[in-house]
Amino acid sequence: MNTVRTQYARPEPLVDSPAPPRGDGGPSPRFADAVAFEWIKARSIRSTWWTLAAAACITIGIGVLGGDKALPADDTANVLGKILIGLSLGQVAVCLFGVLTATSEYGTGSIRSTFTAVPDRMRLLAAKALVVFTVSLVAGTAIVFATFAAGTLALNPGVEVPSLSDGAVLRALVGGGCYLALLGVFSLALGLVLRASAGGITAAVSITFILPTVFQMLGQDGETLRKWWPTEAGQQILKVTPSSTDLAPVPGLGYFAVATVLALACAMVLTNRRDA
Amino acid sequence: MIEARGLSKRYGDKVAVDDLSFTVRPGLVTGFLGPNGAGKSTTLRMIVGLDQPTSGTATVCGRPYRELARPLCTAGALLEAKAVHSGRTAREHLRGLAASNRLPKRRVDEVLEQVGLTATARRRVGGFSLGMGQRLGIAAALLGDPEVIILDEPVNGLDPEGIQWVREFMRGMADEGRTVLVSSHLMSEMQDTADHLIVIGRGRLAADSSMADFLARSSHNGVVVRSPHTARLVPVLRGDGATVDALVDRDRAGEQDRAEDPPLIVKGLDARRIGELAGQNGLWLHELAPQRVSLQEAFMELTADAVEYRVGQRRTAEHIGGAA
Incomplete structure (x- = not known):
């Protein structure tokens, strides 16, 4: 094909038009501006609120209704464990929040306007991760403490009520909020890698809920897998009396934190290299 | 920029x-x-x-x-x-x-x-x-x-x-x-x-x-001319550097059927010059209409090359397939 090339219609383009100079001169945006951007986006979609509300309803509801009323009076560890049992399901809603924060942007195509507004994708994704972490931390801590408060009130008289003055109990509750915050970021990383809501949600539910259940059916090998499975290791923080076969509570949560940081780093590098 | x-x-x-x-x-x-x-x-x-x-x-x-x-x-x-x-x-x-x-x-x-x-x-x-x-x-x-x-x-x-x-x-x-x-x-x-x-x-x-x-630059450009003196007009226009052809245009098929003064398409001269030349030579014009070429036509003309190229490529591929 021959290329046609001719001169411009107007010999002198209107570069000296009376329009004021644009673009430069204003303050350069920083990380905090990207965080503000991500926070405005997160709070202005309904899925943020209904996923977090679902996490609260499931966890608190199961804590109140499902607390075993016939526990031995001296088994404090199991009392807290029973109250927080709903977290194993409620955490799935936190996963949805993390996944959807990424995939809803890909699904609607708004990721393109996001990346044209903040072309430094590392900065943008760090801001996104910070917003997801903070929102999940605040919501997660509130959910865990609310579940504890409601669950203890619903206990049968005679059962020894776990006390916040017990260091192990406080560690479990504060740690539970941190676990949910990390889980939100972990799910965000999954969403960024998979870019589709259906895939991201399936992966998150499989990792947090389905696979650990499958491991329990696999005998000794399954036990080893479960011990080193990131979300299962992170959940050790919820135990007042650590089990001898699993990772200890704080190292377990630390192990999950490392896994989360690695997952996020992979997701960021991948997103930075991919076409949007 | x-x-x-x-x-x-x-x-x-x-x-x-x-x-x-x-x-x-x-x-x-x-x-x-x-x-x-x-x-x-x-x-x-x-x-x-x-x-x-x-x-x-x-x-x-x-x-x-x-x-x-x-x-x-x-x-x-x-x-x-x-x-x-x-x-x-x-x-x-x-x-x-x-x-x-x-x-x-x-x-x-x-x-x-x-x-x-x-x-x-x-x-x-x-x-x-x-x-x-x-x-x-x-x-x-x-x-x-x-x-x-x-x-x-x-x-x-x-x-x-x-x-x-x-x-x-x-x-x-x-x-x-x-x-x-x-x-x-x-x-x-x-x-x-x-x-x-x-x-x-x-x-x-x-x-x-x-x-x-x-x-x-589109070849669709030109001026449509009808004259009862076509035989004398064409040499005059050609003498001034114009390219003159019989107008082949689906939209005007009916007019072409009528034998008297078939429409011509003149390229290389503008309507004013054609009119002047006709007047100087005492030739009548029944129509003098500059054609407004559409971007669509110019574009189709340009990309026709690309379509031909595509057809040619497929033929080559078939040829290679036949040889193997």
């Missing part, structure tokens, strides 16, 4: 954009034309840093887009209609974008006003019509009062009123000295809007020229 230098994009074996070089200048509306699948959107995405070129560079105001300190103040782009989360309001969408580039909140209200969406700013985008979605996209592009405006198929799906609005908007932006690059596969739309054209076909640059020159 937008500059592309040797811009190429390959997806595996498939070449989407092939060694494109062009400059889009300020103060003009530049139409970016090509058939569907020619690589227009891919090129625009590479310009705004969404897609990484396989080779070559694209710069906006002298810098690669991804290195711009405050991108929304340098270039505003409308790439997809309604590329907004449907549950978000127009206002929240723009507020987020404004925050990301440290733009004051009042800019949000200003651009909403500018595109006529003030009344619907608090409604969720999911309920917007396509035209409102396009307006919201344009509002987002205007947020940083940018020097460069890039619009991908902005009139797709718009009603005539909306098309008129976009057209006037682009004209106004160019008259203010901004660089306006607008892609379209609708030639008729571009004919009335663009000053300059960049045409691509199958990922390659086919034309980079002013609208006037692009139309002028």
Whole structure:
């Protein structure tokens, strides 16, 4: 094909038009501006609120209704464990929040306007991760403490009520909020890698809920897998009396934190290299 | 100013954009034309840093887009209609974008006003019509009062009123000295809007020229002449350097059937000169009509090469297949 090339219609383009100079001169945006951007986006979609509300309803509801009323009076560890049992399901809603924060942007195509507004994708994704972490931390801590408060009130008289003055109990509750915050970021990383809501949600539910259940059916090998499975290791923080076969509570949560940081780093590098 | 230098994009074996070089200048509306699948959107995405070129560079105001300190103040782009989360309001969408580039909140209200969406700013985008979605996209592009405006198929799906609005908007932006690059596969739309054209076909640059020159080079140009003195008129016109042929035109098939003064198509002379020559020689003219070539025709003519090329390639492939 021959290329046609001719001169411009107007010999002198209107570069000296009376329009004021644009673009430069204003303050350069920083990380905090990207965080503000991500926070405005997160709070202005309904899925943020209904996923977090679902996490609260499931966890608190199961804590109140499902607390075993016939526990031995001296088994404090199991009392807290029973109250927080709903977290194993409620955490799935936190996963949805993390996944959807990424995939809803890909699904609607708004990721393109996001990346044209903040072309430094590392900065943008760090801001996104910070917003997801903070929102999940605040919501997660509130959910865990609310579940504890409601669950203890619903206990049968005679059962020894776990006390916040017990260091192990406080560690479990504060740690539970941190676990949910990390889980939100972990799910965000999954969403960024998979870019589709259906895939991201399936992966998150499989990792947090389905696979650990499958491991329990696999005998000794399954036990080893479960011990080193990131979300299962992170959940050790919820135990007042650590089990001898699993990772200890704080190292377990630390192990999950490392896994989360690695997952996020992979997701960021991948997103930075991919076409949007 | 937008500059592309040797811009190429390959997806595996498939070449989407092939060694494109062009400059889009300020103060003009530049139409970016090509058939569907020619690589227009891919090129625009590479310009705004969404897609990484396989080779070559694209710069906006002298810098690669991804290195711009405050991108929304340098270039505003409308790439997809309604590329907004449907549950978000127009206002929240723009507020987020404004925050990301440290733009004051009042800019949000200003651009909403500018595109006529003030009344619907608090409604969720999911309920917007396509035209409102396009307006919201344009509002987002205007947020940083940018020097460069890039619009991908902005009139797709718009009603005539909306098309008129976009057209006037682009004209106004160019008259203010901004660089306006607008892609379209609708030639008729571009004919009335663009000053300059960049045409691509199958990922390659086919034309980079002013609208006037692009139309002028079309073989459809010429002046239709009818005269009862055809036999004497033709040598006169040819003597003055014109090319004269019998007019073959489906629309005029009926006229050609009538034996008396068959219409001629004259190229190389304008209507005034033809009239003067006829008058000087005492020859009557029954019709003297300059043809207005459409961008559509000129475009089809240009891209006909590409279609032939494609057919030729398939034949070669069959030949090779037969040999093996």
